[in-house]
Amino acid sequence: MQRSRVPSAVLALASLLMLAACGAEDPAPTAAATSAPAASTTASDVKICTSVQKLGNDLKDDLLELQQSKTGPTPAALAAILTKLEDQVAVEAFSAGDSAVAVAARELGSEAAKAAKDPSPAAAIGTGGFEKAETTLTGACKAVGVTVYF
Numbered sequence: 001m002q003r004s005r006v007p008s009a010v011l012a013l014a015s016l017l018m019l020a021a022c023g024a025e026d027p028a029p030t031a032a033a034t035s036a037p038a039a040s041t042t043a044s045d046v047k048i049c050t051s052v053q054k055l056g057n058d059l060k061d062d063l064l065e066l067q068q069s070k071t072g073p074t075p076a077a078l079a080a081i082l083t084k085l086e087d088q089v090a091v092e093a094f095s096a097g098d099s100a101v102a103v104a105a106r107e108l109g110s111e112a113a114k115a116a117k118d119p120s121p122a123a124a125i126g127t128g129g130f131e132k133a134e135t136t137l138t139g140a141c142k143a144v145g146v147t148v149y150f
Contacts, residue, residue: 042144045101048092049141053148055088075121082116101144104137
């Protein structure tokens, strides 16, 4: 019975990551900032969002490879993908300050780390915390002019 939950959760994660590929490659033009701190925050936020977009595409490729492998998406393989997500988001977000984008990215990384440690990472992905973190990050990135569906 556990085996039937893994493919559906993997498909859900793959769907979310595939939506990341639908996001805009170039951020929409924004009005010039009136202060230097706001401009630097926006620049770092845009950088985080575009990095998350690229990371989503890379993870989607990893998931597709898992689906096509002989062993399929094992809990250990899913945990490795989630750990990669957490590690790479941390690199971008932890030095970016306390903007809405940075906070949302750190939350997504935290939720990915929790799911990776769960005995059933696929089931943990479907929890409200992970989905909420994705939605929050998507909204924060949209606010700075970058469309990300993660």
